[in-house]
Amino acid sequence: MINQFLTLQRRNPYPLYWVLRRVQPIVRIARYDLWFATRYDDVKKVLSDYEHFSSDFRRALRPGEELDQSSKISLIASDPPVHTKLRGLMTKAFTPRAVASLESRIGELTHELLDQVEDTGRMDLVQDLAYPLPVMVIAEMLGVPASDRDQFKIWSDAIVRSADDIFSSTEDERGNRAGADAPLGSGEMGDYFKKIIDQRRAVPQDDLISGLVASEMDGEKLSEWDLLDFCSLLLVAGNVTTTNLISNAVMLFMQHRDALEAVRTNSALLPDALEEVLRLHSPVQFMFRVSSAETELGGRAVPPDQRVIALIGSANRDESQFENANRFDISRKPNRHIAFGQGVHYCLGAPLARLEAKVVLNILLERLPNLARSTSGALPPTDGVILHGVKNLPVRWDVQPRVMAV
């Protein structure tokens, strides 16, 4: 039942968020054993106060969700001090310089994808561009063949869908959570990355996996499990999130032609415009935490071991923080959105996501004149309750007559 409700909500969750922020900013839904925080300050607190709101979801497992005893804790699901060490090691291999150096390659990959559709004058912006591009980029960063990207997508989608389990009330609906998590360190995906890690240990290359294998802090290296976990985390975290940023940006520009014209004539406006896209249609709508001690949140006492959902998508529309919060204003300043999270878990890939979106949007505006939606009406929401975006976005443009060489 809540799943159907959430499907409707996924298209336009904002009116409900608005009501909750006013009427019940901290709300507990007993049946699903979940607390929701909806106001900007509360969401920020949940995301950043790791002493009271832990990322270690093992604290609040339900019956039937037992994890394999051998399972260890990953970057995104750990708290300091374990998180500090893991993040330090991973950041070393994921430097701003390494990301910036990808700019021209992202451009080439975007052009390659557009070459395949340009003459037709139409494409599904999600399936033909925003979906494949981030996987190709991650695959190249990690140093795995782009030809394996269809397989990557299958693994990534399976992991994204497993996050929906949190809203399932019965064990049947939920399936075996441990099973859904299996791709992280075991199964086909684990075997796939193990092979590549072994190859890079033997013969290092100029890629992220080789960097991670060599990465060392205080004489300590990442274990094989940590390496596998990080590869799979990047595959998921760096993939569909960026897809939704790109497609949400195009959607908003299609709806706001003045903003589109402004960035088309002055591309220097694009970075701020993308921040506004991230705020207004945050690709990641929420993150989970577990209360680790009795604590106060928005005036309510939250007992220990409670699952708390920090609604980023609602925080980014909180009128106490953003004037005319529902308006798409590409010149909004300041724009302190929290689409990439807050605190120690702040998105490691934010510079990459911003770069990819900037490069893609610039190329789209340059290459495809009169870009517009080719259908009207509601579009199907993307899979995975955590994400916000559309599954398909059919667009068209004017095909330029080819100049024949004489």
Ligand code: HEM
């Ligand atoms: C628009 C695109 C993206 C959005 C909206 C986004 C959003 C987020 C958010 C909200 C978090 C915080 C998680 C938490 O507090 O528990 C996060 C963490 C993370 N993101 Fe992203 N992300 C995006 C793109 C990427 C990309 C491209 C990568 C990598 C290639 C990436 C890698 C990560 C990693 C590794 C973490 C975990 C950091 C930690 O736990 O210390 N993300 N992301």
